[in-house]
Amino acid sequence: MVKLKVGQPGPPTTSYTYERTPWVRPSDWLTMPTVTETDDKVVMLVAVYPDAPTYEVFRFYSQDINTNVGTTYQVDWGDGNIETVDHALDAYHTYNYTDLGLASAPVTSEGWKQVLITITPTEGSSFRRLDYHRSHPEFINITFPNRVKEIIISTPYVSGPHWYLGGSRNFFGDCKKATIIKTGAITTAYNTFNSFYSLEEVDFEGMDLSAATNISGMFSSCYKIQEIPNHFGDTSHIQYFDVLFNFCPELLSLPEVDTSNALGMYYYIRDCRKLKEAHVVVPSTCRRCERIFENCHSLEKVTGSFDFTGITISYGVVNMFAACISLKEIPFTFDCSVVERLDAFCSNMYWLETPPTFINTSNVTNFSSMFTSCTALKRAPELDTSSAIYVNDMFSGCANLAYVPEYDFSSAQQCIRVFNSCWSVTSYPDFDFSSATTIEQAFYNNRNLINFPNITTSTALTSIKNLLSFSYNVLSVPYFETANVTTFYSAFRYCFKLDSLPNFNTSNVTDFFYAMDTMYNLKELPNWDTSSGTDLRNFAYANIRATSMPAYDLSSATNLTNAFRNMPQMRVVPAINIPSSATATDIFRDSFGMDRIEAVGIGQTTSVYNCNLGEDNLNYFFDNLATVSGKTVAIGLNPGTATCDRTIATAKGWTVSG
Amino acid sequence: MTEGFYKFDTILLWGPNFVESPTYALYKENKEDYTYPVDGWYWFESLEEAQNFFGIEPEEESEIII
Numbered sequence: 001m002v003k004l005k006v007g008q009p010g011p012p013t014t015s016y017t018y019e020r021t022p023w024v025r026p027s028d029w030l031t032m033p034t035v036t037e038t039d040d041k042v043v044m045l046v047a048v049y050p051d052a053p054t055y056e057v058f059r060f061y062s063q064d065i066n067t068n069v070g071t072t073y074q075v076d077w078g079d080g081n082i083e084t085v086d087h088a089l090d091a092y093h094t095y096n097y098t099d100l101g102l103a104s105a106p107v108t109s110e111g112w113k114q115v116l117i118t119i120t121p122t123e124g125s126s127f128r129r130l131d132y133h134r135s136h137p138e139f140i141n142i143t144f145p146n147r148v149k150e151i152i153i154s155t156p157y158v159s160g161p162h163w164y165l166g167g168s169r170n171f172f173g174d175c176k177k178a179t180i181i182k183t184g185a186i187t188t189a190y191n192t193f194n195s196f197y198s199l200e201e202v203d204f205e206g207m208d209l210s211a212a213t214n215i216s217g218m219f220s221s222c223y224k225i226q227e228i229p230n231h232f233g234d235t236s237h238i239q240y241f242d243v244l245f246n247f248c249p250e251l252l253s254l255p256e257v258d259t260s261n262a263l264g265m266y267y268y269i270r271d272c273r274k275l276k277e278a279h280v281v282v283p284s285t286c287r288r289c290e291r292i293f294e295n296c297h298s299l300e301k302v303t304g305s306f307d308f309t310g311i312t313i314s315y316g317v318v319n320m321f322a323a324c325i326s327l328k329e330i331p332f333t334f335d336c337s338v339v340e341r342l343d344a345f346c347s348n349m350y351w352l353e354t355p356p357t358f359i360n361t362s363n364v365t366n367f368s369s370m371f372t373s374c375t376a377l378k379r380a381p382e383l384d385t386s387s388a389i390y391v392n393d394m395f396s397g398c399a400n401l402a403y404v405p406e407y408d409f410s411s412a413q414q415c416i417r418v419f420n421s422c423w424s425v426t427s428y429p430d431f432d433f434s435s436a437t438t439i440e441q442a443f444y445n446n447r448n449l450i451n452f453p454n455i456t457t458s459t460a461l462t463s464i465k466n467l468l469s470f471s472y473n474v475l476s477v478p479y480f481e482t483a484n485v486t487t488f489y490s491a492f493r494y495c496f497k498l499d500s501l502p503n504f505n506t507s508n509v510t511d512f513f514y515a516m517d518t519m520y521n522l523k524e525l526p527n528w529d530t531s532s533g534t535d536l537r538n539f540a541y542a543n544i545r546a547t548s549m550p551a552y553d554l555s556s557a558t559n560l561t562n563a564f565r566n567m568p569q570m571r572v573v574p575a576i577n578i579p580s581s582a583t584a585t586d587i588f589r590d591s592f593g594m595d596r597i598e599a600v601g602i603g604q605t606t607s608v609y610n611c612n613l614g615e616d617n618l619n620y621f622f623d624n625l626a627t628v629s630g631k632t633v634a635i636g637l638n639p640g641t642a643t644c645d646r647t648i649a650t651a652k653g654w655t656v657s658g
Numbered sequence: 659m660t661e662g663f664y665k666f667d668t669i670l671l672w673g674p675n676f677v678e679s680p681t682y683a684l685y686k687e688n689k690e691d692y693t694y695p696v697d698g699w700y701w702f703e704s705l706e707e708a709q710n711f712f713g714i715e716p717e718e719e720s721e722i723i724i
Contacts, residue, residue, distance in 0.1 A: 585669050605667065632671050641675075650680045655697075657663065657673025 018252040018276070020226045023176060023200035025150075028108050030116055035152045037182040037206065040126050042119040045150040046078070047112040047174070048105060050097040054147050055136040057092035060085075061129035061162070062121040071125040078115030079104055084122070090134050091119075114149070127155045129162035132171050150177045154206070159184025166194040177201040185211040190240075194220045205231040209238070216242040216264065223247070228255045239263040242288065247271040254278055265289040266315070273297045276326075280304040287312040291319040299324045306332055308339055316341025316366070323348040328376075330356035340365050343390070347372040355381045366390045368414070373397040378424075380404045388412045396420040404428055411435050413460075421445040428453040433461070441466040449474050457481045469493035469514070477501060483508065490514035499545075501526040510534045510556075518542040525549040532556055539563040543570075551576050561585040571612075573597040580604070580626040589634070600624045607634035609658075615640035622648035629653045660705035662686070665698040666712040673699075 035041055048054045062073040070087030077083065077093050079100055085091040097113060105113040121127050130153075148171065163186040166172055175196050185208045192207075193199060194217045202225065209215065209232065219228060220243045228251065235241075235258045242264040245251060251272045259265060259281050266288040269278055276298050282289045284307040293299060308317055321330060322344045328351050336342065337360035346352055347369045353376050362384045371377060372393045378400050385391070386408045395401060396417045402424045409415065410432040419425065420441050430453045433439055437460050443449065444466045450473055457480045464482065468474060469490045477492070479502035486508055492501060493514045499521045506512075506528040516522060517538045523545050530536065531553040540546065541562045551574040554560065560578065564570070565586050571593055578584060580603025588597060588608050595612040603626035613621060618640040625633065633649055635641050636658040646656045662674035663684055677684040677699055684692060689701045702708040709716060 605669070605671070609672075632665070632667070634671065634673070636672070636674050646678050650678055653680060655677060655679035657671060657677045658675055 020252055025177065025201075026108065026110075028106070029149070030106070030114050032116070032150060032152055033118075035154045035179075035181050037154060037156065039154045039181070040121055040156060041152075041154055042127075042130070043152045044117045044119075044148050046095075046115050046117055047108075047147050047149055048095040048097050048100055048115060049112050049147075053097075054095040055092070055139055056095070056117065056147075057090055057134045057136045058119075059088065059090045059131040059134050060119060060121075060127055061131075062087045062125045063128050065124055065126050065157075068128075072122045073125070073127070074120050074122055076116075076118040078117050087125075090137065092134075092136050094136075094138075126157035128157055128159075129164070130155065130158060131164055133164070133167060148172050148175045151175060152179045152181060153183075154181035155184070156182045157184050159186055159208075159211075161187050163189060163192070165192050166196055167191045172199075173197045175199055178203070180204040180206045182206040183208050187211050188214040189218050190214050191217040191220070193218060193222055196225075197221060197223045200224050200226070202228060203231070205229070207231070209233055209235065212238055214238070214240040215244060216240045217246070218244055219248055220244070220246040220267075221248075222251075224250055226250050226252050230255045232257050234258065236260050239285075241265045241268060243267040243270075245269045245272055249273040251275055259283065259286075262286045263288075266291060267294075268292045269296060271295040272299075275299055277301045277303070280306075282306045282308070284310045286310050288315050289320075290315050290317055291322070293324050293327075294319045294322045295324075296327075297323065297325050299327050302327065302330065302332075306334060308334055308336060311339055313338060313340045313363075316343070316364075317345060318342070318366075319344040319347065321346050321349055324352075325350050328352060329354040333357040333359060335359050336361045336364055339363065342367055342370050344369040344372065346370060346374055349374050351376045353377065355379075357381065358383055360384070362386055364388065367394050368392040369396070370394050371398055374401075375399045378402050383407065385409060386411065390414045391418050392416040393420065394418045395422055397422075399423045401425055407431065409433055409436070413437050415439045415442055417441045417444065419443050419446065422449075423447045426450050430454040430456075432456045434458045436461055438463040438465075439467060440464065443468050443471060445469070446471040447473065451475060452477045454478050455480050459484045461485055463487045463489075464491045465489040465511075466493075467491045468495055472496045474498055479504065482506060485509055487511040488515040490517065492519060493517040494519075496520045499523050503527050506530065506533075508532055512536045512539050514538045514541075516540045516543060520544050522546050528552075530554060530557075534558045536563045537561045538565075540567065542566040544568055546570055548572075549574065554578055554582070557582045559583040560587050562589075563587050564591065565589045567591040568593045570594055571596065573599050575600060578602050580628075592637075597621050598624070601626050602633075603628050603631065605632045608638065609634045610637040613638040613640055615643045615645075618644035619648055622646075622652075622654075625649060625652055625654060627652040631655070632657055634658065661703045662701070663689075663699045664702050664708040664712070665695075665700070666714065667698060670708065670712065670714055672705075672708075 060073045062071050072084050075083045075091045100113050105115050199222045241262050246267040260283050270291050281304045318341050342364050343366045352374045365387050367388050368390045377398050382405050391412045392414050401422045406429040413435050415436045426448050434456050440463050449471050452474050465487045483505045488509050489511045503526050510532050512533045513535045522543045527550045537559050547569050560582050575598040578601045580601050584602050584604045584606040586607045590610045596617050632655045634657050641658045649656050662672050663677045665671040675686045694700045
């Protein structure tokens with residue numbers, strides 16, 4: 001282990017020390033030749049594996065130094081073959097492990113043979129462009145195995161836009177060390193080391209970036225790199241830094257990069273999972289900077305500055321600090337005057353205690369997931385949400401959230417799970433959801449909530465699915481507009497302490513599944529319009545204190561399984577008509593105080609098991625059953641089970657069990 | 659005690675003491691006399707035995723999903 005002190009001249013240095021595991025070049029690798037700045041040469045150490053042939057292909061552009069006419073270039077394949085290839089044509093070669101002589105291609109301790117490929121322009125010429133993104137003509141559709149282990153490049157005449165090294169072809173995926181001795185004044189270093197998955201040692205001091213405008217993706221997906229030296233030089237003229245260090249999960253420190261004139265910085269250090277500190281400057285010129293710190297799991301400190309006044313509206317600043325799970329504070333004020341999207345800005349920051357300050361958010365339309373799973377957050381920040389359209393999951397999973405200020409949600413259309421599982425909130429301010437089409441799961445699992453806030457809704461609302469379920473301690477729910485709501489699925493399930501529910505307008509509700517399931521304290525079932533209800537499974541299941549129910553209109557019901565099961569204090573079921581086609585499994589079962597059921601028309605297998613029906617009332621229940629074939633009615637554990645007249649039912653085609 | 663006549667028809671049906679249909683009748687006291695199944699009905703000594711026979715998972719309580 002080597003202890004290194006990070007910090008080079010320039011603003012500001014990182015303050016921590018870190019331990020890097022230095023890469024040690026295996027002693028049995030072939031020695032790389034010395035390459036100098038005056039050389040025009042590329043040298044690659046290539047592995048040849050025993051299990052498959054190794055294919056090499058690349059295209060170099062070699063031109064006469066004086067006339068710029070295309071010439072030829074020479075490739076020494078390292079196995080005794082030397083080839084001259086025309087300018088701008090592919091050089092390709094196949095190595096076979098068994099054919100390689102050990103003298104020229106000694107076996108390494110890792111089991112592969114090795115060759116040194118040397119590529120040079122013919123005399124009087126110079127390389128002007130390199131292209132490693134070629135397909136071997138005999139194997140166009142083959143994904144090439146990683147095989148270049150080390151590369152040295154000195155191409156002093158490659159300049160302008162013609163520098164093209166790394167990228168998605170995985171050509172250098174196994175390369176451990178790369179050295180750039182010399183380039184001309186290139187204008188783009190885009191993707192230079194992108195997808196050098198195994199890179200552990202890099203020296204790019206010889207890259208001339210003085211004319212460069214784009215270094216985007218330069219180190220993206222360098223999975224093994226722990227340290228990148230300060231070889232960028234002055235980058236104040238460079239405009240594009242997008243994805244620059246994206247997905248360098250082993251990177252321990254950031255080299256110094258001047259981004260003061262950046263136009264693009266998105267994904268800048270995303271997925272740098274071991275980085276503890278980062279100094280990042282987003283200038284006012286920057287148009288895109290979303291997801292800069294996303295998944296920087298070890299990040300403990302952020303310095304720098306963030307000016308969002310140049311951000312392109314459509315991209316916003318989404319996921320900026322998402323999943324920075326070690327970061328406890330973001331001590332910045334973000335001016336969001338031109339920002340439309342803040343979604344997931346701080347999502348999954350489990351230890352965030354102090355949220356950043358956001359000002360001028362009146363143009364932000366998307367706040368979705370902004371603080372999702374910020375489990376340490378106790379106070380929600382003040383925000384101008386007057387233009388919010390999407391607030392889905394905005395504070396979902398903020399288990400320690402105790403204070404929520406007033407938010408203007410009057411424009412919000414999507415409010416799904418906005419305060420889902422906010423276990424510590426005891427009260428909310430009132431909310432205006434008058435534009436909302438859904439408030440599904442909005443206050444789900446708010447275990448300590450006592451008073452449900454006054455909420456304003458409108459006919460735009462179509463769903464209150466899981467609105468308040470598992471919010472055990474809520475004592476009251478005020479009326480709100482539900483005229484066009486179609487689903488009450490599990491809306492108040494497990495609200496143990498609610499003793500009443502408003503007479504909501506439920507005329508368009510089709511899904512009542514679990515709507516009032518297990519509300520132990522509900523004394524009277526609300527007079528809801530159930531005429532459109534098709535799914536009423538577990539509708540009022542286990543309402544153990546309910547003593548009366550209205551004559552619900554169940555004319556549209558298709559499934560009434562467990563609908564009125566386990567209601568021990570309900571004595572009388574009024575004369576409700578039940579469609580004979582509606583599933584009625586266990587509809588009244590275990591309601592052991594129920595001594596009269598006037599329901600008419602049951603035509604599917606059903607149960608009044610464990611009720612309180614005497615002989616006469618069981619006979620009456622049989623009288624009201626539909627005529628069927630192959631259906632069963634369970635009547636066990638009723639006072640009249642043994643003495644009732646079962647022939648009333650069997651005469652209608654029923655099988656009676658008891 | 660959960661002994662009784664059991665039948666699986668989408669759901670598990672149970673008659674602890676009797677089953678009467680328009681065409682047959684089963685009574686607990688005569689349970690040894692029948693050749694099972696009778697219209698799908700079997701005699702089992704317990705609910706678990708019936709569930710095992712029909713390959714039915716025991717009912718589980720709902721869990722909170724966060």
